Structures are given as structure tokens and as C-alpha cells.
Amino acid sequence: MAAFNLTLSDSTTFILMGIPGLEAAHLWISIPLSMFYVIGLLGNFMILFVVGKEVTLHKPMYLLICMLALTDIGMPTSIVPRALFIFWFNLKLITLGGCLTQMFFIHLVSVMHSAVLVTMAFDRYVAICNPLRYTTIVTNTQIAKLGLMALIKAILFILPLPLLLSSLPFCANHIIPHTFCEHIGFAKLSCGDITVNRIYSLVIAFLVTGLDLMLIILSYGLIMRAVVRISSKKAHQKTLSTCTAHVCVILASYIPGLFSTLMHRFGQDMAPHTHIILANFYFLLPAMLNPIIYGMKTKELRDKMGQYTFSR
Template identity: 55%
Template sequence: MSDSNTTDFTNPSTFILMGIAGLEAAHIWISIPFCAMYAIAIVGNFTILFVVKMEQSLHVPMYYFLCMLAITDLLLSTSILPKTLSIFWFNSREIDFSACLTQMYFLHCFLLMESGILVAMAFDRYVAICHPLRHFAILTNPVVATIGLAVVLRSGMLVLPYVLLAKQWPYCRTNIIPHTHCEHMAVVKLACADTRISSYYGLFVIFCVIGLDVFFIAVSYTQILRAIFSLPTKDARLKTFGTCGSHLCAILAFYIPGLFSSLTYRFGQNVPLHFHILMANVYLLVPPMLNPIIYGVKTKQIRDKLLHLFTHKGT
């Protein structure tokens, strides 16, 4: 077995995912919070989708974007966790080469989609607060659908070079990936070739694409804050700002751990490998778990609808 993993070969038919390197003995225990986060994400996001579908008053742009976010969160967490749990529970470490590239593609595609949807939600909040009388005239259903389609196409096209470049490299050192899933740079680092173009492209996506998303969100909220501070009373300012609270929490939960994880993977040579792998998994599991909780607690319409459903069933 060791010879097949370390001797010279080109483009192995399978990769071996090691899980959390250095913490193999604790895999079973680590799987408990991972499984709990995944279960909460599944229940929470399906609840959001159900509530929005059932409540006619929620059929507005803000909640359409929230449904897009919920679907993306479900797909994002599902793209990694089943395989991760199979490693933890059944020691099922092998993954087919093409399946690994497929997982890489969808994982990074859903991450970019989530970023794009957060930008769309920021734009919705900007229009709702800065141009309230034109909100529904600007963000009509066809416009919302077009924005959603643009987010999907952008993500799919920008992530495609990840896979095309990774597929062309020769892998002649080892097929062991010290990770729980086929993360882009974790796979590329196994190649026995000059892979700087893959690294540079990954940095381009992080700093230019994700960076532009953060810039557009910042611009939107700059305009939103200007509009809020121009309101005449403190109560009006607090009430208006409260409509942005859920979105701001979702932004912080997504971008801060993501930036930390990406930078430590490329530049944190002194960061222990098991810590980075844990952070990479937490980054992919925490936002899908937190987003439905944040919106369920902070959004009055969703909270009231959930309370109505539970009290109605109770009676």
C-alpha cells in the first residue's frame, strides 16, 4: 500500500484523503460537532425555504435572495460533509481522481455563489433603504431571476480553470491529500510541476473577485448608512438599520473565516496543518449552520411565521 502511494506514477486513478492529519485518533469525536452542524444546517435551511414558500407576504426580493442563499448553503455543506464523515466513521479514504476534481469544482463554485448572493442581498438592502419608493419597480421578479442566473454563471465560469489546470498537472510524487476534502491548493500542491499559474489564479479569484464583492458590499453599506443617518429620529434610524442586521451577520460569518483560512493555507507555514484543516472545515460548515439561525431570530416576518406554525400545531 505504501509503495502505491509514494512511488513514481502519473495521474493516479484515486487520491487518498487523510482526514485531519495528526488528529486521526480523535476523528470519531470530531465527527460529532461536524455532524451536529450539518444537521442544523439541513433543518434550518429547509425551514427557511418552507416558510418563504408558504408565506405569500415573503414573496419579495429580499426573501428570494435568502432562498438562493439557503439552497447554496445546503449544496455547499453537502459537497464536503458526506465524504468527510465517511472518512471519520468508516475510514473510507479513497476518492476517484475525477470525483476529486468534481468535488473541487462544486465546492469552490458554491463558495463563489454564496459571495455573489451576499452582494445581491446588499444591493437589495441599498435599493430598499435608499430608494424605497422604487424598490419593487427596480427589483422585479425577472430582475431577481437574472441576478441569480448571473451569480450562478459567474461562479461556474470562474471556477472552471481550477479544474482544467489541476487536471493537466502530472502527479508523480504521492496521491495522499492531507485534508478531509479536495480543496484546490491541497490537490495542486501534490503536482510535480511548476504550478504557480494555479496558485496565481487562485489568488486572483480571492483578491480580485471576492475582493470586488466585498468592495461592492462596502459601497452599498456606505450609502445605506448615509441614508440612515439622515433620518429624523433615533427610532427610525434603529428600525431601518435593524433590517440590515441579519445580512451583516451573514457577511461577517462568511468572509472573515474564509479570508483567514485562505491566507493561512498559502502563507501560514508555521500554522499547524491540523489547525488549518479544522479551520477550513469550520469555514464551510459554520455559515450554512448560522445563516438560517441568524435570519430566523433577527427577521420578524420569519420569526412570526415560525411561531404561528408551532403554536397552531400545538393547539
């Protein structure tokens, strides 16, 4: 209690509560949380190792898979270790700088993740709609440039978030009823005007997530139009099978996020701890499922991963 009183008088220190209302179950909740995290780390590091080791996999598609694996490592790593410190050791204090840093990396990696999915959709579009020019349009160098552009875009869009928050005054309430620092949730603790923060959050939602999703839908609309024009049923199936893994990854990435958003908008009757648990698993599930999806659906990668897994 003394630590809590000290914190409330310190304008630069906050308290992450974890999952309010389920404090007694924190240890039990940490079990699936840590398991999903470890499985995701192992799967994504395995992909990075195999692709890096095998020269035959040094192709644009596998470079994109590696970029996705990096974001799938970064997203849960921005959240889970801090949550486990709360669940296991009751270490709830976090500085303003620590909170803003965590928030920056959470949103940065989320924007990068979305950008990689768009680039993958572009890769599949060129492979199916313009196959003769695929090797000249989609090269490792081009993919690396797109990845760098995505990183720069993410930094430019996300950097204003902690800058805007750092200029806000924080008065009495320093208790964050969550396992991590999220932009609007943290902004609501301020006793100042957060209108700019709300508007900028909407701008990011429309210009980043909304636009990326529209580009993915457009890419697959053009792909479906090209597939319909193919007369051979066998060619239909072969062409669509090249998109299966990416479509599954898109669904695994966007459906939990959409579900979480709908719960926030229309699930006012739901207990707050339900929202917090959903928010945590929204970051965990794609990171755990994506390497499994690509490991199962991409034959060349599956074979190479099998060699390294069972030959040692």
C-alpha cells in the first residue's frame, strides 16, 4: 500500500493492474499466456533460422515470410514479458517513459505487421496476374525496399502518439486497469484535453489499418478476376492454392482484431476483464498461428523445416 501511495504522488510513475477482478487467477491465466508466447517464439525463430540457412529459400516470398515472423516476434514480446512480471511477481509499477516506450513499440509493430500483409497481397497479385514479369517486378531488393518504406511509414505515423501523450498533464489517477499501456486507454488517465489524441487515433485507424485492408481486398479482387478467366479447373485450384496460406494469415490477423473492436463498441455489458484478456490474445494468436500456417501450407518451407526438426 505504501508503494501505491508513493506512486500516486509521483507524476511520472503509474500502476499496471494486470486484469482487475481476476487478481486471484493471475497465475492460472499466465499459463496459457506464456505457453502461447513460447510456441509463437519457437515457430517464428524456426522460420527465420531455416530460411536464413537454406539458400534455395532466399526468394521474395520467403523474405516476406521472415518479415512477418519478425513482426510476430515483436508484437507479443512488447506485451507478454511485462504481463508475466505482473502475474508472477506483482511488479505493477511502470514509469511514464516505460509506458510510452511500450506503447510506441506495440503500435509500431502492429503497423509493420499490417504493411507486410499488404506487401504479401501485392506479391500474390503479381505472381498470378502478371506471372511472366514476376521475377523482374518482385525481387529481393524490391521487397527489402518495401520493408524499409513500411518501417519508415510506421515510425512517422506512430512517433506522434508518445509525443502527444508526453505533453498531457496527469493528475490524481495513475492506475492503468490493463496489462499493457495502450494509447487511448492511457490518454483517458489525463486530466487534460485529449481531443487531438482521439482524432489522431482515428486517422491512424483509417489511413493505416483501413487503407491496408482495402488494398488487400483490392488485390484479391483482381486475383479472383484473373482466376475466373482461367478455363482449366486444375489450373484454378493450383492458382488458388498459392494464396491459401496468405488468406489464412490475413484471417488470423484481422478477425481477432475485428472481434476485439466489436466487443469494445457493442459489448458494454461484458466484464472489463474479458476485454483485457481478448486484447492480450489478439496479439498472441496470430504470432502463434502464422508459423504453423506457413509451415503446413508452404511445401518447400515445410520440407526444409521437417529436415531440421527431425534430422537432429
